[in-house]
Amino acid sequence: MPYEVSTSVFEGPFDLLLQLITADQVDLYEISICRIVDGYLAELERMETLDLDMATEFLLIAATLVELKSRRLLPGLDDGDLDEELALWEERDLLLSRLLECKTFKDAAAALHRLSEQASRSYPRLAGPDERFLSLAPDLLAGITPEALRDAFIRAATPKPIPRVQMDHVAPIRASVADAVEELLDELPRVGVITFRRLTQGLVERLAVIVRFLAVLELYKQGAIDLEQTERLGELRVTWLGLPTELSGMPIEEYQG
Amino acid sequence: MNGDRTTRQALEALVMVADGPVPPHLLAELLEISAEAVEALAAELQAGYEAEERGFVLTRVAGGYRFQTHPDVDAYVERFVLEGQSARLSAAALETLAIVCYKQPVSRAQVAAIRGVNVDGVIRTLHQRGYIDAVARDPGPGQASLYGTTALFLEKLGIDSLDDLPSVAEFIPGPEVVEALEHGLRVTEG
Amino acid sequence: MNGDRTTRQALEALVMVADGPVPPHLLAELLEISAEAVEALAAELQAGYEAEERGFVLTRVAGGYRFQTHPDVDAYVERFVLEGQSARLSAAALETLAIVCYKQPVSRAQVAAIRGVNVDGVIRTLHQRGYIDAVARDPGPGQASLYGTTALFLEKLGIDSLDDLPSVAEFIPGPEVVEALEHGLRVTEG
Numbered sequence: 001m002p003y004e005v006s007t008s009v010f011e012g013p014f015d016l017l018l019q020l021i022t023a024d025q026v027d028l029y030e031i032s033i034c035r036i037v038d039g040y041l042a043e044l045e046r047m048e049t050l051d052l053d054m055a056t057e058f059l060l061i062a063a064t065l066v067e068l069k070s071r072r073l074l075p076g077l078d079d080g081d082l083d084e085e086l087a088l089w090e091e092r093d094l095l096l097s098r099l100l101e102c103k104t105f106k107d108a109a110a111a112l113h114r115l116s117e118q119a120s121r122s123y124p125r126l127a128g129p130d131e132r133f134l135s136l137a138p139d140l141l142a143g144i145t146p147e148a149l150r151d152a153f154i155r156a157a158t159p160k161p162i163p164r165v166q167m168d169h170v171a172p173i174r175a176s177v178a179d180a181v182e183e184l185l186d187e188l189p190r191v192g193v194i195t196f197r198r199l200t201q202g203l204v205e206r207l208a209v210i211v212r213f214l215a216v217l218e219l220y221k222q223g224a225i226d227l228e229q230t231e232r233l234g235e236l237r238v239t240w241l242g243l244p245t246e247l248s249g250m251p252i253e254e255y256q257g
Numbered sequence: 258m259n260g261d262r263t264t265r266q267a268l269e270a271l272v273m274v275a276d277g278p279v280p281p282h283l284l285a286e287l288l289e290i291s292a293e294a295v296e297a298l299a300a301e302l303q304a305g306y307e308a309e310e311r312g313f314v315l316t317r318v319a320g321g322y323r324f325q326t327h328p329d330v331d332a333y334v335e336r337f338v339l340e341g342q343s344a345r346l347s348a349a350a351l352e353t354l355a356i357v358c359y360k361q362p363v364s365r366a367q368v369a370a371i372r373g374v375n376v377d378g379v380i381r382t383l384h385q386r387g388y389i390d391a392v393a394r395d396p397g398p399g400q401a402s403l404y405g406t407t408a409l410f411l412e413k414l415g416i417d418s419l420d421d422l423p424s425v426a427e428f429i430p431g432p433e434v435v436e437a438l439e440h441g442l443r444v445t446e447g
Numbered sequence: 448m449n450g451d452r453t454t455r456q457a458l459e460a461l462v463m464v465a466d467g468p469v470p471p472h473l474l475a476e477l478l479e480i481s482a483e484a485v486e487a488l489a490a491e492l493q494a495g496y497e498a499e500e501r502g503f504v505l506t507r508v509a510g511g512y513r514f515q516t517h518p519d520v521d522a523y524v525e526r527f528v529l530e531g532q533s534a535r536l537s538a539a540a541l542e543t544l545a546i547v548c549y550k551q552p553v554s555r556a557q558v559a560a561i562r563g564v565n566v567d568g569v570i571r572t573l574h575q576r577g578y579i580d581a582v583a584r585d586p587g588p589g590q591a592s593l594y595g596t597t598a599l600f601l602e603k604l605g606i607d608s609l610d611d612l613p614s615v616a617e618f619i620p621g622p623e624v625v626e627a628l629e630h631g632l633r634v635t636e637g
Contacts, residue, residue, distance in 0.1 A: 018628075096628055096632055105545045105546050105549070106542060107620075108548075108615060111612075111618065115612075116603050116605075118518070119606075121521040122516055124602070125274060125324075125503075127276040127277070130323070132325075136339050140345065141414060146422050153352070156356050157371060157425075268502065270517055270520045271516075271527055273502065273515075273516055287527055374574070
């Protein structure tokens with residue numbers, strides 16, 4: 001494996017991407033998107049509650065990365081639509097500026113950490129005036145009745161509801177791109193041609209759909225399938241081409257590490 | 258000698274940070290010197306502060322050593338205590354006091370958990386004013402101080418004992434209500 | 448001179464009895480001297496303690512003066528002070544704190560957008576520990592709370608005011624990082 005996704009310090013999609021690009025000096029070209037996706041899914045699964053915000057954020061990034069990658073994997077696309085080309089540059093600049101912002105505050109956090117470490121070696125005196133002066137201090141309990149005290153306790157002890165979205169019905173996601181590739185390898189040879197919509201019909205989770213989509217892209221990259229989309233945002237047709245011979249037998253070895 | 262200097266500095270630091278008198282045997286233990294050496298060092302410091310005409314003195318009171326302000330500047334300290342402090346309990350401070358009162362003995366962390374905010378400053382003020390005091394130590398790790406109300410508190414409130422406080426039982430939702438609330442409002446793992 | 452000596456002693460005494468940083472203007476008022484004179488006197492005391500190798504220091508933190516233990520003897524004090532030591536902040540908490548600190552007043556949603564993750568839990572923790580507080584409300588729809596850092600945050604970092612923090616410009620990634628990122632995200636091969 002050329003690099004390791006360190007999920008133990010996982011702090012969000014920007015962090016992971018930053019880590020991949022800067023610390024490990026990995027070229028996007030060499031990053032298997034699927035491995036990043038699987039890293040995230042493993043992380044999402046570990047989370048106590050499903051964080052939809054983070055999942056969405058991650059998907060946006062993944063989508064941009066997929067697009068950037070496909071651009072470079074398929075240089076022939078260069079003479080495509082100028083609007084699309086510009087939109088892609090815009091996406092890239094947005095991602096870049098967010099990564100830079102993320103890095104800025106990571107470094108600022110490190111500076112705050114150093115300051116607090118330094119400050120934590122020095123302990124403040126908090127003793128206050130000794131008893132000789134206590135009688136001078138105003139009586140803070142003047143005018144406070146036992147009933148007022150009880151009311152204050154009731155106010156303090158009444159749980160304050162934390163408003164959150166009810167999500168009891170959301171089952172934890174147990175999908176990985178590797179699994180999705182396996183499923184596709186089982187299903188596609190049997191059906192031959194299928195639309196992406198049909199392929200994901202039974203899936204309720206949006207994230208599961210995305211995982212399927214990434215698996216489709218991976219197989220496309222391997223040359224195992226062909227993709228066809230006649231109009232923008234139109235129906236995506238998946239055609240099974242067969243497994244390239246050098247991959248058959250161990251087609252998804254890459255995902256198991 | 259270097260070792261002596263550090264020991265002297267550590268003694269000053271320990272007494273400075275303590276919020277009450279520090280017993281000589283505890284200082285001896287922490288500084289890894291004899292109780293006699295502690296007393297000799299303290300005497301040296303006392304003489305030094307006096308020679309330098311410091312505004313504080315190192316005194317030996319019943320419980321041990323502590324820093325006190327120099328009697329010569331009492332007038333300033335009195336003015337500070339009179340003017341520098343608020344004359345009323347804030348609503349937040351009253352809630353904190355109420356929790357200590359009804360839940361005693363209770364640790365600072367427990368009070369903070371109920372109030373949902375940091376209560377260190379309020380607890381310190383209530384303690385300094387003599388309304389609450391550390392009555393026990395949490396037997397668990399960390400041995401946090403557990404606070405309770407004092408005789409002064411009862412006196413100021415005009416009651417004879419904690420039994421005279423109005424009961425709160427019927428006002429507080431039971432655990433099953435709280436649980437239902439939390440279940441309905443929080444994200445739970447599916 | 449006698450007057451000077453008393454003023455200096457009173458300054459030491461006032462800081463000694465305070466349970467938080469004492470602002471120079473309050474000291475000026477109580478000592479009946481100017482704020483500048485207070486600062487000059489404090490600087491003199493600081494230099495004196497250092498020359499005498501005291502175990503305590505007079506520091507300027509969170510807008511005022513207070514006595515603190517000397518960092519050189521922290522090993523001794525650490526063993527003595529069991530409570531009140533705030534736990535370390537996690538990496539996530541520090542990053543969130545950095546964003547609130549440099550972008551304040553800032554809403555939860557804005558912090559989440561920068562970090563790319565949900566920050567509800569971290570914001571709640573930081574609020575509970577007293578490092579941040581709701582300082583305003585967003586005038587727009589929803590009126591989200593806007594957060595800022597507190598005096599306790601300044602104390603935690605041992606700084607006098609936010610002006611003492613390095614400018615955020617210092618953390619903006621240098622050309623080599625920008626280049627590495629640009630290279631990593633380049634659109635075309637080569």
